[in-house]
Amino acid sequence: MNIDEVYRRYQELQAWVGWTGEDARSVAATSGLLAPHLSTLVDDFYEEIQRHPNALKVITGGQTQIERLKGTLIVWLRELLGGCYDPNYVSRRWQVGWRHVEIGLEQVYTNVALSRLRLGLMRCLHEHWPSDSDELQTTVRSLNKLLDLDLAIIEDAYQEEYALRLQRSERMATIGQVAGGVAHELRNPLNVVKTSVYYLLNARMPTAEKQVEHLHRIEKHVVLADGVITALSNFAKLPVPNRTPFSLEACVREALDANPVPDTIELLFDFPPSLPPALGDGEQIRIVFANLLRNAREAMPQGGRLTVAARETNGLLETTVVDTGVGIPAEQLHRIMEPLYSTKARGLGLGLSIARAILEKNGGSLRAASEWEKGSTFTVLLQTESPTPVSSPVRSISP
Ligand code: HEM
Numbered sequence: 001m002n003i004d005e006v007y008r009r010y011q012e013l014q015a016w017v018g019w020t021g022e023d024a025r026s027v028a029a030t031s032g033l034l035a036p037h038l039s040t041l042v043d044d045f046y047e048e049i050q051r052h053p054n055a056l057k058v059i060t061g062g063q064t065q066i067e068r069l070k071g072t073l074i075v076w077l078r079e080l081l082g083g084c085y086d087p088n089y090v091s092r093r094w095q096v097g098w099r100h101v102e103i104g105l106e107q108v109y110t111n112v113a114l115s116r117l118r119l120g121l122m123r124c125l126h127e128h129w130p131s132d133s134d135e136l137q138t139t140v141r142s143l144n145k146l147l148d149l150d151l152a153i154i155e156d157a158y159q160e161e162y163a164l165r166l167q168r169s170e171r172m173a174t175i176g177q178v179a180g181g182v183a184h185e186l187r188n189p190l191n192v193v194k195t196s197v198y199y200l201l202n203a204r205m206p207t208a209e210k211q212v213e214h215l216h217r218i219e220k221h222v223v224l225a226d227g228v229i230t231a232l233s234n235f236a237k238l239p240v241p242n243r244t245p246f247s248l249e250a251c252v253r254e255a256l257d258a259n260p261v262p263d264t265i266e267l268l269f270d271f272p273p274s275l276p277p278a279l280g281d282g283e284q285i286r287i288v289f290a291n292l293l294r295n296a297r298e299a300m301p302q303g304g305r306l307t308v309a310a311r312e313t314n315g316l317l318e319t320t321v322v323d324t325g326v327g328i329p330a331e332q333l334h335r336i337m338e339p340l341y342s343t344k345a346r347g348l349g350l351g352l353s354i355a356r357a358i359l360e361k362n363g364g365s366l367r368a369a370s371e372w373e374k375g376s377t378f379t380v381l382l383q384t385e386s387p388t389p390v391s392s393p394v395r396s397i398s399p
Helices: 003-017 021-049 062-080 087-103 107-128 134-202 208-236 248-258 282-298 351-361
Strands: 244-246 265-270 278-280 304-313 316-323 365-371 375-384
Touching: 003 087, 003 134, 021 062, 021 107, 021 134, 062 087, 062 134, 087 107, 087 134, 107 134, 134 208, 244 248, 244 282, 248 282, 248 304, 248 316, 278 282, 282 304, 282 316, 282 351, 282 375, 351 365, 351 375
Parallel strands: 265 304
Antiparallel strands: 244 278, 278 375, 304 316, 316 375, 365 375
16 A cells, blocks of 8 residues: 555544544643653563563564664654654554564564553553543543554554565465476476487487487477476466366266376276266366376376266266375375375376366366375266256365
8 A cells, every 4th residue: 555545544544433633632632741651651561572472582683672662662652642643654653564564573462562552551641630530531532542543554554564475475486386397397308309309410320210219209298398388378267168068978088088098007987878968168177087087097107997987966967086096195185186286296286276177167076085005086076967057066175
């Protein structure tokens, strides 16, 4: 927020608590009587901080810094009682919240510290006036409004700055993760291409077969690199699905044709002929199954059994992809659908998050269950042609 916005916000809050010129005058009228007490209040403020290690830890400059901070707090109190609440005053309050985020002070400590300061100020007023005097009542009310306004602005600044910093650090972490993942995935095919190009340029009298072999290697690894980029851009802009009835069995078979399993994996396929058509974007759903089938295959490098079975249940189509592979450790299971999270040595970690995003856009859902060293089960739920309304999609349940 810029200074004008902060000031407008302050004026809005002033209106909310019913702050008037009369309040400003009544607070300013007490500044003379409170002035002799300020240094005692500030000493008490910092003595209390020293009893709370979590607050104290942000004071890294020892006693010298505490003395400086005491001076800062006295200035803050004098301004508070000064009667001039213009944009510069508000901007300095905003600065406090901002600075507290910067030094890593938790906002709760500002709240309780202010509460203690408020009690101290009230005690001074009560010592000065008889408890039934009108002046006391008016001044207490005005000072309370003013302290509430200060705290509201400090907290507002704190929250805004905190959220901004969080966003920034999350963005940086994501950029780091994406860059690391992309670099890792591209380096391998590029190295292969580099080696083959080197061979083609430098081999003395290579045979025609050798040249063709290297050209094929280059082609294959360029396709691999291209796949990495496609996966990233698919994730970035998932098109709006074109939801029409389609054959689930045909869709899964196409995904399987594009991702064949080796002979070491026994394939069991169970799609009852009575299965009604599914409702969704068949092209997109094929990507879901392609990802699940690829994962299942990679989970069984030594071979195993892959069972793909579908049934109609509660008006939905449920397809399970079950492998007898390595499984996913329980502590990783709840994260596997997060973008860029991968349990594999290779891979960007986008497959399952793309699958889940596609299913959610198509009114379906994805669930995962796994047992370490026994295998995993991925369950895809889709609507049938006579669907549950799109407005109430089946929720994805991550374990
Ligand atoms: C009523 C509550 C509080 C008020 C009004 C307040 C006021 C201030 C002000 C005016 C500043 C200077 C901001 C600037 O750079 O312009 C500041 C900074 C700071 N505050 Fe607070 N504060 C409060 C609570 C606390 C608490 C509970 C701690 C706990 C240790 C704390 C520690 C600090 C520190 C370490 C700085 C940085 C000072 C520096 O630059 O060395 N504050 N605070």
